[in-house]
Amino acid sequence: MFTLWLTGLSGAGKSTLARLAHSALAASGRCVQVLDGDEVRKQLSPDLGFSREDRELNVRRLGYLATLLTRHGIIAIVAAISPYESSRRAVRSIQTTPFVEVFVDCDIAELRRRDPKGLYRRADTASLANFTGVSAPYEPPAHPEVHVRTDFQTREQCLDAILEALRVRGLLQ
Amino acid sequence: MFTLWLTGLSGAGKSTLARLAHSALAASGRCVQVLDGDEVRKQLSPDLGFSREDRELNVRRLGYLATLLTRHGIIAIVAAISPYESSRRAVRSIQTTPFVEVFVDCDIAELRRRDPKGLYRRADTASLANFTGVSAPYEPPAHPEVHVRTDFQTREQCLDAILEALRVRGLLQ
Numbered sequence: 001m002f003t004l005w006l007t008g009l010s011g012a013g014k015s016t017l018a019r020l021a022h023s024a025l026a027a028s029g030r031c032v033q034v035l036d037g038d039e040v041r042k043q044l045s046p047d048l049g050f051s052r053e054d055r056e057l058n059v060r061r062l063g064y065l066a067t068l069l070t071r072h073g074i075i076a077i078v079a080a081i082s083p084y085e086s087s088r089r090a091v092r093s094i095q096t097t098p099f100v101e102v103f104v105d106c107d108i109a110e111l112r113r114r115d116p117k118g119l120y121r122r123a124d125t126a127s128l129a130n131f132t133g134v135s136a137p138y139e140p141p142a143h144p145e146v147h148v149r150t151d152f153q154t155r156e157q158c159l160d161a162i163l164e165a166l167r168v169r170g171l172l173q
Numbered sequence: 174m175f176t177l178w179l180t181g182l183s184g185a186g187k188s189t190l191a192r193l194a195h196s197a198l199a200a201s202g203r204c205v206q207v208l209d210g211d212e213v214r215k216q217l218s219p220d221l222g223f224s225r226e227d228r229e230l231n232v233r234r235l236g237y238l239a240t241l242l243t244r245h246g247i248i249a250i251v252a253a254i255s256p257y258e259s260s261r262r263a264v265r266s267i268q269t270t271p272f273v274e275v276f277v278d279c280d281i282a283e284l285r286r287r288d289p290k291g292l293y294r295r296a297d298t299a300s301l302a303n304f305t306g307v308s309a310p311y312e313p314p315a316h317p318e319v320h321v322r323t324d325f326q327t328r329e330q331c332l333d334a335i336l337e338a339l340r341v342r343g344l345l346q
Contacts, residue, residue, distance in 0.1 A: 031245050043237045044217065047230065057220065064216045068238065072204050072247050 008104030013150040018079035037080025050130040063091030070097040103144035110151040181277030186323040191252035210253025223303040229260040236264030243270040276317035283324040
């Protein structure tokens with residue numbers, strides 16, 4: 001059992017890759033739960049905003065949920081911006097099963113170009129505050145287990161890189 | 174799969190019965206997770222106090238965790254004061270598997286007598302505010318699936334009543 005933790009900027013492709021990884025793992029009969037940062041925030045943390053403190057708290061909650069699931073043999077896939085190295089490190093430290101961090105990387109110019117929800121545009125014009133990568137920091141992982149570039153690689157290539165990282169760690173046996 | 178939800182005043186025996194039910198169910202090879210209100214509050218909700226709003230939020234979080242577990246075939250046993258009928262009803266309504274509510278009842282005079290942590294004494298002398306049953310309300314369940322009286326029944330009798338309620342609902346097959 002393990003936690004697959006996808007971190008990266010908004011729109012980089014975390015949720016998409018989480019869904020693809022879920023399908024691939026569930027297809028081979030594994031029990032998998034995707035914990036989407038936005039969704040869990042809505043359910044557990046409607047009181048939280050986007051200050052550093054609130055973001056860290058949301059990430060800690062996701063980490064706790066992951067331990068609760070992996071303890072019972074369920075693979076936890078977390079897709080959350082999780083911008084701070086310190087909170088990702090904290091979350092890694094409480095896991096009792098392997099933690100595989102995936103940096104879902106994409107150049108911000110490309111994210112501004114995609115911007116399906118118009119969030120970068122709103123952030124750039126300051127109508128959206130505390131937006132990661134624009135008006136709030138994103139600390140890229142220094143040593144992620146996997147680093148994918150969604151601006152250069154196809155979805156399938158990114159998924160393959162993730163599955164390969166699981167395979168070499170003996171997590172797909 | 175199901176959620177077993179133990180509600181009642183502080184010191185009534187919720188955590189003890191949760192542990193006993195956990196042992197009984199796990200002994201027959203079932204996957205079980207106890208969610209203790211105090212413990213989950215510490216992990217997920219260090220920011221919450223004991224106002225009505227904060228208590229309801231903590232209870233909603235417990236309900237969400239229960240759905241996350243039961244969805245994967247894990248029995249969720251929740252032990253939490255959960256004093257408000259409205260939040261217990263809300264939590265019941267979001268479950269996708271059966272919800273068995275256990276009213277862990279005990280006369281407050283007996284709770285004051287036991288008081289192992291001195292909480293009732295502190296609440297009575299007003300050094301502890303918002304204490305359920307003393308300075309904050311407890312709304313007894315009108316129609317719980319199980320009603321045990323820890324001031325009259327032994328632990329074993331209470332556990333038997335709980336297991337019997339699960340059995341008649343076909344949840345122990």
